[in-house]
Every structure is written in C-alpha cells, then in structure tokens.
Amino acid sequence: MIFSSIKNQIKAHPITTFFIVLGLSLSVLMISVGISSMNYSKLLEQEQEHYQPRHAVSVDITFAEEPNWQRVLGLFKNIHAQTGVILEEVTLSHGDAMMAVTPEYWTKKVVERFPLVEGRYFTINEIQEGKKVALVGKDRMKDVRVEGSDRYLTMGHDRYKVIGIIGVKGKRTRVIDYQVVIPMTSLPVAAINKLTSTKQLHFTIHNPVKDPYEDEKMIRQNMERLFPAAQMDVSPYTSNIMLHVDFGEQLALMIMIYLLAIVNAVNLTSYWIQERTYEIGIKKAFGYSNYDIVSMLFCEMCLISAASVLIGFALQLLCNRMIEQWIDYPIHLSITHLSTAVVFVVLSAALTIIIPAMKAIRVQPVDVMNRR
Amino acid sequence: MALIELENIYKTYGEDEYTTVALKGVDLTVDNGEFISIMGPSGSGKSTLLNIIGCMDVPTKGVYRLDGVNVTTLRDKELSRIRNQKISFVFQHFALMHHFTVFENVALPLWKRELSKKEIKEKVDHYLEKLGIAHLKKKNVSKLSGGQKQRVAIARAMVAETDIVLADEPTGALDQENGARLMELFCQMNEEGKCIIVITHDEKVASYTKRIVRIVDGQIHSDTKGERQ
Numbered sequence: 001m002i003f004s005s006i007k008n009q010i011k012a013h014p015i016t017t018f019f020i021v022l023g024l025s026l027s028v029l030m031i032s033v034g035i036s037s038m039n040y041s042k043l044l045e046q047e048q049e050h051y052q053p054r055h056a057v058s059v060d061i062t063f064a065e066e067p068n069w070q071r072v073l074g075l076f077k078n079i080h081a082q083t084g085v086i087l088e089e090v091t092l093s094h095g096d097a098m099m100a101v102t103p104e105y106w107t108k109k110v111v112e113r114f115p116l117v118e119g120r121y122f123t124i125n126e127i128q129e130g131k132k133v134a135l136v137g138k139d140r141m142k143d144v145r146v147e148g149s150d151r152y153l154t155m156g157h158d159r160y161k162v163i164g165i166i167g168v169k170g171k172r173t174r175v176i177d178y179q180v181v182i183p184m185t186s187l188p189v190a191a192i193n194k195l196t197s198t199k200q201l202h203f204t205i206h207n208p209v210k211d212p213y214e215d216e217k218m219i220r221q222n223m224e225r226l227f228p229a230a231q232m233d234v235s236p237y238t239s240n241i242m243l244h245v246d247f248g249e250q251l252a253l254m255i256m257i258y259l260l261a262i263v264n265a266v267n268l269t270s271y272w273i274q275e276r277t278y279e280i281g282i283k284k285a286f287g288y289s290n291y292d293i294v295s296m297l298f299c300e301m302c303l304i305s306a307a308s309v310l311i312g313f314a315l316q317l318l319c320n321r322m323i324e325q326w327i328d329y330p331i332h333l334s335i336t337h338l339s340t341a342v343v344f345v346v347l348s349a350a351l352t353i354i355i356p357a358m359k360a361i362r363v364q365p366v367d368v369m370n371r372r
Numbered sequence: 373m374a375l376i377e378l379e380n381i382y383k384t385y386g387e388d389e390y391t392t393v394a395l396k397g398v399d400l401t402v403d404n405g406e407f408i409s410i411m412g413p414s415g416s417g418k419s420t421l422l423n424i425i426g427c428m429d430v431p432t433k434g435v436y437r438l439d440g441v442n443v444t445t446l447r448d449k450e451l452s453r454i455r456n457q458k459i460s461f462v463f464q465h466f467a468l469m470h471h472f473t474v475f476e477n478v479a480l481p482l483w484k485r486e487l488s489k490k491e492i493k494e495k496v497d498h499y500l501e502k503l504g505i506a507h508l509k510k511k512n513v514s515k516l517s518g519g520q521k522q523r524v525a526i527a528r529a530m531v532a533e534t535d536i537v538l539a540d541e542p543t544g545a546l547d548q549e550n551g552a553r554l555m556e557l558f559c560q561m562n563e564e565g566k567c568i569i570v571i572t573h574d575e576k577v578a579s580y581t582k583r584i585v586r587i588v589d590g591q592i593h594s595d596t597k598g599e600r601q
C-alpha cells in the first residue's frame with residue numbers, strides 16, 4: 001500500500017517530489033563528502049603519526065658564506081650510529097616537472113624507516129659512497145623506466161637505480177606512496193650547488209630509540225669547528241605535510257547544509273500535504289486514524305529520504321571517480337557513512353513530517369467530503 | 373436494541389455571534405436493515421446529521437449510541453475504527469482519491485482490516501465484477517465518467533461489508549438513468565440486510581426508501597414509515 005501510494009504521489013506531484021529528493025540528495029552528498037574528507041584526514045593523520053621519524057628534531061643552519069658540500073657532510077661526524085639525517089625541502093627535476101625527494105643519510109648504520117613492498121633498503125656503503133640508488137613509493141612507479149631487468153628513475157641529469165618499492169602491500173599509504181628516497185650523498189651536483197647557494201640547510205635528525213640530544217650537541221661542535229661563523233637553530237620536529245582540518249568547521253557546514261535541505265523539504269512537503277488534504281480526508285472517512293495518516297506520511301518520507309541517500313551516495317561515487325585524478329580522495333563509503341545515512345533518513349523524515357503532520361491531523365473528513 | 377440512537381442532538385458551528393445552530397434537539401432511532409431517506413430544504417442540517425451518524429463529526433450536545441455504545445465520548449482511534457468497520461459512505465461528488473486507480477480506491481477500507489493481500493484482491497474483484505466495472509480496475513479514477521465514478525464509490529461502500537451505508541445526495545451529480553441504477557443497487561443492498569440512509573432532494577429517489585425523515589431548520593419535522601412507495 002505504501003509503495004503504491006508513494007508511486008501515485010510521485011506521478012501526481014513529480015516536480016514537488018523531484019525537488020524534495022534533489023534537496024535531500026545534495027545534502028546527503030555534502031554530508032558524505034564531508035565524512036569522506038574527515039575519514040581521509042584522520043587516516044592521513046594516523047599514517048603520518050605512524051611513519052614519521054622517531055625522536056626527531058628539526059635543525060636549521062645558516063652559513064655565513066656558501067658552504068662546501070664535503071664539509072657539510074662533516075657536520076654529522078661522530079653522531080650516534082642509529083641516528084639518521086633527512087634533508088628537507090629538496091626537489092629534483094624529472095622531465096619538465098619537479099619532484100620532491102627525501103634525501104637520507106646515516107653515518108654507520110642504515111635504519112629502515114619505511115616498509116618495503118619489494119626489493120631492499122639502502123646499504124651503508126651506498127649511503128657513504130653516494131650511489132645513485134632510489135627507493136620509490138607505489139605512486140611513483142609510473143615515472144620509473146624499465147631497462148632490461150632493472151628499473152631506473154631519471155632525476156636531474158642522473159639516472160637512479162630503483163632498488164626497492166616502499167609502501168604496504170595491497171593498501172594505499174598516502175604518506176609513503178608518493179615518496180622518492182635517495183642517499184643524501186647521491187644528490188646531483190646541480191642540486192647540491194643550488195642547495196649550498198642558499199646558505200641555508202634544513203634537516204631533521206632522528207633516532208629510533210632515544211631523543212638525539214647528544215647528536216644535537218655533536219653537530220653544534222662540528223659546526224663550530226667547520227663553519228665558525230654559522231648559526232644553528234633547533235626546533236621540535238614538525239611534519240612537512242600540512243594537515244589543517246578543522247573538524248568543527250566541517251561539521252558546522254554539514255549541519256547547515258542539512259538544515260537548508262530540511263527547510264526545503266518541509267516547505268515542499270507542507271505544500272504537498274495541502275494538495276493531499278482530499279485524499280487524507282477520504283482516508284479518514286474510511287477508517288484511517290490520525291496515527292495511521294501520520295505513520296503513512298512518515299513511511300513515505302522515509303522512503304523518499306532513503307532514495308535521496310542512495311542518489312547522494314551514487315553522486316559521490318560518480319564525482320569521486322571524476323575528480324580522483326585531480327585530488328586524492330578515497331572513494332569507499334565507510335560504516336560512518338552508512339550509520340549516518342540511517343540517522344539521516346529517520347531524522348529527515350521526522351523533521352520534515354512534523355508541520356505537514358499537524359496539518360494532516362487537522363483535516364476533517366467533513367471538510368473535504370463534499371468538495372468536487 | 374436499536375442500531376442507531378440519537379438523543380436530543382445539538383450541533384452548533386462557529387463561535388460568539390457567528391454561530392449557526394445546524395441541529396436543534398434531534399431524536400432519531402434507526403433499526404438494523406432499515407432503508408431511510410432524509411429530506412429537507414438546503415441548509416436544514418441534513419448533512420450535519422449524516423456526518424454525526426457517520427462518526428465523522430461530533431454533536432455539541434446530546435447522546436449518540438451506535439450498537440449500544442455511546443460514541444460521543446470516543447477518541448479518534450476508536451472513532452476511526454468504527455468508521456472502518458461499521459459504516460460506509462457514498463458522496464455526491466464521489467470522494468474518490470485522484471491519482472489512484474479504481475482498485476486502490478475500492479480497496480481503501482480493506483487495508484485497515486486484518487486481511488491478506490490475496491483476500492483483499494478477491495473481495496475487490498468480486499464487487500467490481502458485480503457492478504460491471506471489472507474492466508476499469510487498473511484505470512485512474514480521474515479518467516472515468518460520472519456514472520462510472522459513482523459505481524466505484526458504491527463498490528468501495530460494498531466491499532467494506534458494513535451494516536450501515538450512508539449516502540449524501542448520491543444521485544446529485546448523476547443523470548436520471550444512472551441515478552435510477554444507483555437506487556436499484558441500494559435496494560439490493562438493503563435486501564441483503566444493510567441499513568441504508570440516503571439524503572436527497574428528489575422525491576423520486578425518496579420513493580425507493582421505506583421511511584422518510586423530513587428535517588426543517590435543524591429539527592425533525594416528520595418521520596413517516598411505510599412500504600416502498
């Protein structure tokens with residue numbers, strides 16, 4: 001009965017129904033996109049937390065004049081065996097584009113920072129000898145050229161041999177998958193010149209087990225010996241990936257859009273009920289109580305908002321497919337989506353139906369019975 | 373025990389100086405299986421009386437007992453139950469749900485009963501057949517002629533199989549021939565034991581009934597029983 005009734009209503013008031021569904025669908029879309037982006041941000045945050053360097057500090061050195069690169073490497077003499085160095089903000093040209101790379105350095109021992117999908121990590125020899133080898137994330141595989149049994153990535157004028165793919169098997173790990181990791185010592189000459197010409201050096205030192213206070217001291221000593229006029233600043237490590245997601249703001253926006261959709265739906269439903277007073281009067285005359293009428297309207301609205309949820313989700317999937325190339329967006333719908341959808345359906349139907357229901361209750365069969 | 377017992381019924385519409393007293397102390401008793409016509413000038417309170425009998429409206433004063441139950445104190449839930457199970461209506465302008473099919477309109481009273489879909493379908497089909505409109509079953513009611521619409525309305529009243537059938541100027545929108553056919557149907561239903569109350573202006577229509585109640589200015593003016601004239 002409810003299905004045939006709603007089918008008839010749609011046939012009778014196609015435009016009204018269309019706009020109700022459109023309004024609700026769009027708000028579902030917005031809510032769904034909001035949830036996706038929140039989930040995504042949360043995921044990124046977790047990944048970042050998980051894969052960021054341990055016990056890390058950021059170091060900034062300002063030189064008085066352009067430093068010699070070999071001397072720069074001397075800064076790290078006698079630091080702890082497990083302490084590693086990551087140069088920040090380094091980009092190399094790849095074809096016409098610039099590619100962010102992560103140059104890493106250890107003095108005695110390589111500590112693997114990322115999981116490997118295949119291949120192997122750097123050896124200490126490769127690090128110390130400045131071998132042109134690279135570890136690449138999955139997303140960078142498209143930039144890699146296969147030659148025989150080897151794979152190469154061309155950066156600057158140099159060819160880096162890909163010795164391993166970093167990442168997690170069967171899963172996207174956004175903080176890893178875009179990365180290219182190379183030995184700091186293997187940087188092309190041009191890149192080194194560019195770097196030293198700024199008279200600035202930003203790097204992170206990190207250690208898997210303890211805070212690198214002593215290394216910090218050691219680097220300062222080395223600096224005072226090698227570059228007496230240089231200045232060194234140490235600050236707590238902050239990730240170079242900026243994550244500024246204000247969940248409260250997103251939530252407020254979603255709620256606002258939702259309320260707009262509800263206002264729209266209430267308006268249209270009230271109008272719709274106006275059109276249906278005749279039908280409601282007849283139903284009452286033939287034995288439908290106010291309770292029956294209101295629950296009928298509620299079920300109808302539930303169906304309508306459920307349909308809107310489906311359309312909204314479908315729109316999101318569609319949009320995601322289309323915009324996936326430009327922005328990295330996860331296209332899967334989560335449990336949060338589904339539970340939100342259920343709440344959405346019931347809440348929307350309830351909110352939408354209050355005013356129309358009061359109107360419907362006031363309909364007296366005698367008022368409409370003798371109408372033509 | 374009488375089927376319908378109205379005791380000193382008053383009905384007032386509006387408030388303060390704008391009040392209209394539509395019924396002024398009506399007493400009426402109707403037994404099972406009666407066939408009554410209510411006549412009277414326009415505005416005399418006929419529809420008001422029928423609406424009260426049909427539990428669609430409540431009297432301002434007085435007592436109405438239906439099957440021995442005082443319905444004046446009942447709430448919406450119980451009243452709608454009574455409307456569904458004891459009373460059927462036929463109206464001048466048919467009161468069919470636009471946008472719905474003949475089947476959906478006729479089946480309306482049955483959805484509130486504890487019947488299976490199959491039982492509903494069988495009952496509806498039976499009465500559509502009986503009224504010769506089975507072929508219109510899937511048609512939208514707004515596409516039907518006046519005579520066809522009134523038959524759909526009659527089918528809806530029959531399918532409910534209630535003891536009481538109330539009709540407010542049922543022939544008012546019909547031509548002579550369709551009007552006569554409708555009254556024949558009412559006679560048939562009455563012979564099957566139903567209590568039928570018809571409001572009419574038309575003496576010819578009243579002549580089908582066995583009792584004529586005349587109302588003037590909200591009061592019963594005369595109440596004559598006799599065999600069908």
Ligand SMILES: Nc1ncnc2c1ncn2[C@@H]1O[C@H](COP(=O)(O)OP(=O)(O)O)[C@@H](O)[C@H]1O
Pocket residue numbers: 385386392393394412413414415416417418419420421
């Ligand atoms: N809903 C209403 N509000 C106010 N007055 C009404 C209403 N219904 C009927 N009346 C008045 O009550 C009187 C009786 O009306 P009604 O029962 O419809 O008469 P009839 O059916 O005999 O023409 C009329 O004066 C009419 O104007």
Ligand SMILES: [Mg+2]
Pocket residue numbers: 418419420540
């Ligand atoms: Mg009338």
